[in-house]
Amino acid sequence: MNAVTAFDAIAFDLDGTLVDSAPDIANALNTALREAGLRSFDLHTVRAWIGDGPDVLIGHALSAQGHEDVSPELRSRLRAAFDAVTLAAPLGHGVVFEGIEAVLIQLARVMPLVVVTNKPTPLAAAVLAAARLLPHVCSVHGADTPEQRKPSPLLLQAAARRLDLPTSRMLMVGDGPADIGAARAAGCAAALVDWGYAHAAVDSSDARLWRVRSPEHLLGGMLLDTAAARH
Numbered sequence: 001m002n003a004v005t006a007f008d009a010i011a012f013d014l015d016g017t018l019v020d021s022a023p024d025i026a027n028a029l030n031t032a033l034r035e036a037g038l039r040s041f042d043l044h045t046v047r048a049w050i051g052d053g054p055d056v057l058i059g060h061a062l063s064a065q066g067h068e069d070v071s072p073e074l075r076s077r078l079r080a081a082f083d084a085v086t087l088a089a090p091l092g093h094g095v096v097f098e099g100i101e102a103v104l105i106q107l108a109r110v111m112p113l114v115v116v117t118n119k120p121t122p123l124a125a126a127v128l129a130a131a132r133l134l135p136h137v138c139s140v141h142g143a144d145t146p147e148q149r150k151p152s153p154l155l156l157q158a159a160a161r162r163l164d165l166p167t168s169r170m171l172m173v174g175d176g177p178a179d180i181g182a183a184r185a186a187g188c189a190a191a192l193v194d195w196g197y198a199h200a201a202v203d204s205s206d207a208r209l210w211r212v213r214s215p216e217h218l219l220g221g222m223l224l225d226t227a228a229a230r231h
Helices: 022-035 043-049 054-064 072-088 100-108 121-130 154-163 177-186 215-229
Strands: 009-012 113-117 139-142 170-174 189-193 210-212
Touching: 009 154, 022 043, 022 054, 022 072, 043 054, 054 072, 072 121, 100 113, 100 215, 113 121, 113 154, 121 139, 139 154, 154 170, 154 177, 170 177, 177 189, 210 215
Parallel strands: 009 113, 009 170, 113 139, 170 189, 189 210
Antiparallel strands: none
16 A cells, blocks of 8 residues: 555545546536526536536536626526535436445444545535445535635544544545645545546656555555554
8 A cells, every 4th residue: 555554534535436426416517507598518528527516516617608707696596406406316317336335334344434525515415325325424524615625624624523533544535636635735645546537637646645446445455454553
């Protein structure tokens, strides 16, 4: 395990790390846009925008069709429609990444798991519940204000306080630059998953970064490391 030591907890990103939720995010975004009389976007385009939460996602969609200066009222209406569609069918089109549930079950037996995501907490909890992953995590920390969005360290710091741990005893597992940036800012080690949406945007030469090929790779490395730490 490159640059990874024993940890007392793991923080997971959600979209692109635990669940392939891009189809649901695209559906919610496009429904909101169509209801407002705006153009919708294909899945490939939307997937590239995922990672910074729904408000930034909506901003990308507006900018892409030349509507950067729309009213706050329209942005609020788009966000409300996005949330409503998401809550009505949190994982109606997407799936849990293969192997994730089994890995969470195993890891939860040896350490607490939390979710740290730029998706707002109510939406994140709904997705986790629909994915049947919520029972395996002890808390969900979503970006409910702009200041909390990764790469800010605030959500990881809040998760660590709730677990009564220093952030240095947590591992952040994510799929993009915001996750790695948050880990660095919070003093956590970081693991980058190869199956997510934005892993190619992260500097692959960073020797401090543990690159995870599969959920099973993560499980094997963590269990081996935990066993070694006990001896």
